[in-house]
Amino acid sequence: MTQDFTPHGKHLIAGEWVAGAASFRSEPASGPAHEFAMGTPGLVDQACEAAAAAFPAYAATTRAERAAFLNAIADEIEARAAAITQIGTQETGLPEARLNGERGRTTGQLRLFAQHILKGDYLDRRHDKALPERTPPRPELRMIQRPIGPVAVFGASNFPLAFSTAGGDTAAALAAGCPVVVKGHSAHPGTGEIVAEAVLAAIQSCNMPGGVFSLIQGGKRDVGTSLVQHPQIRAVGFTGSLGGGRALFDLCAQRPEPIPFFGELGSVNPMFLLPEAAAARGAAIGAGWAGSLTMGAGQFCTNPGIAVVGAGPAGDAFVKAAAEALEQVAPQVMLTDGIARAYQDGKARFDGRNTVQPVLVTASEGRTAAPNLYETDAASYLQDHALGEEVFGPLGLVVRVSGADEMETLAKGFEGQLTATIHMDDGDIDLARRLLPVLEQKAGRVLANGFPTGVEVADSMVHGGPYPASTNFGATSVGTMSIRRFLRPVCFQNLPEALLPEDLRG
Ligand code: NAP
Numbered sequence: 001m002t003q004d005f006t007p008h009g010k011h012l013i014a015g016e017w018v019a020g021a022a023s024f025r026s027e028p029a030s031g032p033a034h035e036f037a038m039g040t041p042g043l044v045d046q047a048c049e050a051a052a053a054a055f056p057a058y059a060a061t062t063r064a065e066r067a068a069f070l071n072a073i074a075d076e077i078e079a080r081a082a083a084i085t086q087i088g089t090q091e092t093g094l095p096e097a098r099l100n101g102e103r104g105r106t107t108g109q110l111r112l113f114a115q116h117i118l119k120g121d122y123l124d125r126r127h128d129k130a131l132p133e134r135t136p137p138r139p140e141l142r143m144i145q146r147p148i149g150p151v152a153v154f155g156a157s158n159f160p161l162a163f164s165t166a167g168g169d170t171a172a173a174l175a176a177g178c179p180v181v182v183k184g185h186s187a188h189p190g191t192g193e194i195v196a197e198a199v200l201a202a203i204q205s206c207n208m209p210g211g212v213f214s215l216i217q218g219g220k221r222d223v224g225t226s227l228v229q230h231p232q233i234r235a236v237g238f239t240g241s242l243g244g245g246r247a248l249f250d251l252c253a254q255r256p257e258p259i260p261f262f263g264e265l266g267s268v269n270p271m272f273l274l275p276e277a278a279a280a281r282g283a284a285i286g287a288g289w290a291g292s293l294t295m296g297a298g299q300f301c302t303n304p305g306i307a308v309v310g311a312g313p314a315g316d317a318f319v320k321a322a323a324e325a326l327e328q329v330a331p332q333v334m335l336t337d338g339i340a341r342a343y344q345d346g347k348a349r350f351d352g353r354n355t356v357q358p359v360l361v362t363a364s365e366g367r368t369a370a371p372n373l374y375e376t377d378a379a380s381y382l383q384d385h386a387l388g389e390e391v392f393g394p395l396g397l398v399v400r401v402s403g404a405d406e407m408e409t410l411a412k413g414f415e416g417q418l419t420a421t422i423h424m425d426d427g428d429i430d431l432a433r434r435l436l437p438v439l440e441q442k443a444g445r446v447l448a449n450g451f452p453t454g455v456e457v458a459d460s461m462v463h464g465g466p467y468p469a470s471t472n473f474g475a476t477s478v479g480t481m482s483i484r485r486f487l488r489p490v491c492f493q494n495l496p497e498a499l500l501p502e503d504l505r506g
Contacts, residue, residue, distance in 0.1 A: 005083035007190040009036040011043055011217055012200060014050035015210025018043065024219045026189050029093030029333050029367060036189040038219030041226035044181070047214035051150035051179035052232040054211030059147045059177040061208075062502070067114035069206040070175060073166055074107035074114075076198035084194055088160050091188040093333030093367065098296065099161070106161040109168055109457050113175035116459075116480045123503055124489070139494045144504045145487035147177030149234035152227045154248075155185035155192060156239035157335050158299045164188065165195040165215055168457070168478055169237030169262075176486040178234070179212045183227050186218035187336045193217075228252050228261065235486060237477065238263040239301070242390070242468050249471045262485050263471040264464065266390035267418040268305040269452050272407060272435060274428035277449075278314035285423050286321030289396070290329070290371070292451035293322075297332035297369050298394030299339065302419050302452040302463075305391060307398045308410055319398055323360045323373050329394070331368035339392060340367045346391030347372050355380035356387070359398070369393045378406045382413050404431050411435050416466025416473070417443040419452035444469060444476065 010017040020037030027033065061069075077084065081103060088099040116122060123145050131138035151173040155164035162168060165182050173180045184192035196215040203210060216223055228236050228248050236252060238245055238261065245263035252261040273285060292304055307322075309315040334340040344364065350356050355376055362370035371394040381387050381399045401407045414420075420443035424432045432448075439446050444465035455463055461479030464470040470477070475485050497505055 005080075005087050005190070005194055007034050007036070007087070007193045009034060009189075009193070009217075011037055011039065012196040012213070012215045013043065013047045014054070014214055015200065015203060022219070024186065026091060026186075027337060028090045031090035034190055036217045036219075039183070039216040039223035041222050043216050044223060044226045044230060047181045047216055048150060048227070048230040048232040050211030050214060051181050052211075054179045054209035055149050057209050058179055058212050061177065063117045063120065065206070066175060066177065067118050069202055069208055070110045070114040070171065072202035072206050073199050074110040076201045077103065077107050077166065077195060080194055080198055084161070084191065087190040087194060088188065091191055092160050092335050094160070094296065094335075102159065102161045105457060106167060109162065110166065110171045112457060112480060113171045113483065116483065117175050120503065122480070122483050122487070125504060130494070141491055141493055142495070142500065142504050143489055143491045144501055145484075146490045146501065148486055148488050149178060150232050151178045151180050151486055152230075152233045152236045153180055153182045154224065154236070154238040154240060155182060155188075157185050157187040157339065158296070158301070159239070160185075160188040160191045161195065163239050165192045166199055168482060170213075172482045173237070173486045174212070176483050178486045180214075181227060181233070182213075182215045183224050184215055184217045189217050224248060225251060229255055231257070233259060235259055236261045236263075237485065239477065240265070242266040245471065260485070261471050262475050262477060264301060264418075264477045265468050265470060267301055267465070267469045268388060268390050269302055269417055269419045269421070270306045270308060270411075270414055271304045271421040271423065272411065273307060273309045273315070273318060274422060274424040274431050275310055275314065276425035276427035277423040278310060278318060280425055282314045282318040283321035286318035287325040288451060290322045290325035292453045293396045294326065294329045294332070294371050294394040295453050297334050298371075299335055299392060300453050302455060304419075304421060304452055305396060306388070307396065308407055309398050309400055310407075311400045311402055315400060319359060319373075319375065322396065322398070326360050326371040326373055326394075326396070329371050331364055331370040332394070334367050334369050334393065337367055340364070340369060343369050343391065343393035343395070346393065347395060349386055349391070350374045350395070350397070353384070355384060356397075371395070373398070375400060378402070378410050381410065388415065404434065407431070408434055408438065411438040411442070414442050416469040418463060418465050418469045419443050419445045419447060421447045421450065421452055423449055442466065444473075
């Protein structure tokens with residue numbers, strides 16, 4: 001196959017490529033812009049009805065059949081590797097190496113879910129045998145996790161592959177036995193289209209019902225709102241902004257039949273530099289922090305935007321090293337013009353406050369972002385809620401604390417986070433013991449002596465956390481446990497063996 005890819009700009013609905021009456025133009029960071037059919041509520045309805053029609057047959061597939069389907073999607077994505085990287089880099093401005101790495105993560109996720117469902121542990125099968133002689137008699141009870149039905153997925157702007165069309169949410173839903181309707185992100189419609197092409201090829205080779213997967217390109221807000229409100233949709237997977245996520249979450253709650261909205265929203269991922277670690281290697285940690293802060297132009301949900309550091313020379317060395325490292329980082333292209341503007345607005349919030357001191361302030365042009373670093377004290381931070389809001393991009397805020405008590409007070413003041421990090425040495429153990437019960441309540445993942453960017457896709461990973469990090473603190477959007485979002489426990493009482501789901505028999 002040729003690796004040059006020119007998108008045709010259509011939606012994929014239940015196995016058919018569908019043109020639209022109106023269109024929008026992509027806004028690539030480089031290369032030619034293309035026309036894409038605009039999504040409409042009518043097209044959303046077609047896709048959701050097709051998903052509902054496909055659900056009974058798809059839910060009845062064996063785990064082996066679904067595993068083969070997931071592996072086939074991964075193979076089809078790999079077969080389009082160069083073309084995916086080509087259109088992906090053009091649309092997002094992300095470098096080639098990042099797109100290649102993210103493709104590996106995407107296919108790795110699909111294959112991991114294939115293995116995971118084959119093992120069958122996720123079904124959490126339980127059996128309470130009948131006790132007819134007991135008073136009162138106990139019935140025969142068997143429990144298993146069952147797929148919930150059609151799932152809506154919102155592609156994320158910052159992960160054009162791993163959190164988009166065939167990304168983690170889609171892989172988890174398909175693994176569970178749920179059809180998927182994706183609302184493509186308008187920042188990378190061509191990347192969405194070629195990945196949808198890969199999914200369609202796998203649908204055909206594995207003989208799956210066409211309605212098991214649809215991609216509706218964006219365009220207008222009514223695509224997303226009609227999707228989450230569609231009566232056939234049973235749950236939503238979303239990664240994006242707090243404002244957008246909250247609006248869609250509210251719509252899900254207001255439906256006649258409310259449904260769960262699994263939104264992964266904003267986080268500043270606080271990092272605590274404990275005194276012994278600061279004294280021993282404050283400068284090295286500062287330089288490492290700068291690297292994590294600027295990775296991917298800071299456009300990661302796990303970007304450690306706030307560092308809590310003691311007053312005094314060790315803290316000063318941390319700040320100095322971070323500033324020096326940040327100064328070396330050239331401006332990077334951001335994912336969209338809108339995200340670049342939002343970064344400038346976020347920076348302006350800091351520039352306009354006399355409680356915040358600039359450490360490194362840079363000017364960014366157009367769609368690029370250069371790093372910025374600011375400093376404040378604990379009292380100012382605690383009084384000003386806006387300082388704790390995520391700035392999506394390479395901007396860091398250092399909050400200086402007078403000692404352990406203030407560090408603990410600050411930890412208690414944080415809202416829900418995806419991650420919280422402690423940098424500590426042996427002598428910091430008592431303070432770490434004080435902070436941990438607080439941080440455990442605040443974050444989905446607590447790290448020691450590392451940086452939170454780079455989320456491992458694994459059985460134990462939690463990528464979620466209390467609101468506003470996510471809208472559902474019992475869930476994760478990364479790792480095999482994310483399949484639970486799209487399953488529902490059903491208890492079968494006294495059912496004859498022949499009527500039980502196949503996975504419960506025997
Ligand atoms: P976004 O604006 O929340 O959009 C995400 C998706 O939701 C898009 O498909 C968007 O559709 C849709 N959407 C948003 N608000 C909606 C509404 N009120 N009604 C219906 N649909 C709605 O996020 P984004 O475009 O990815 O980036 C913008 C900002 O989000 C960034 O500046 C950053 O602050 C944040 N962000 C955070 C993370 C994170 O992981 N924490 C990741 C990515 C972005 P349209 O495209 O049609 O608007």
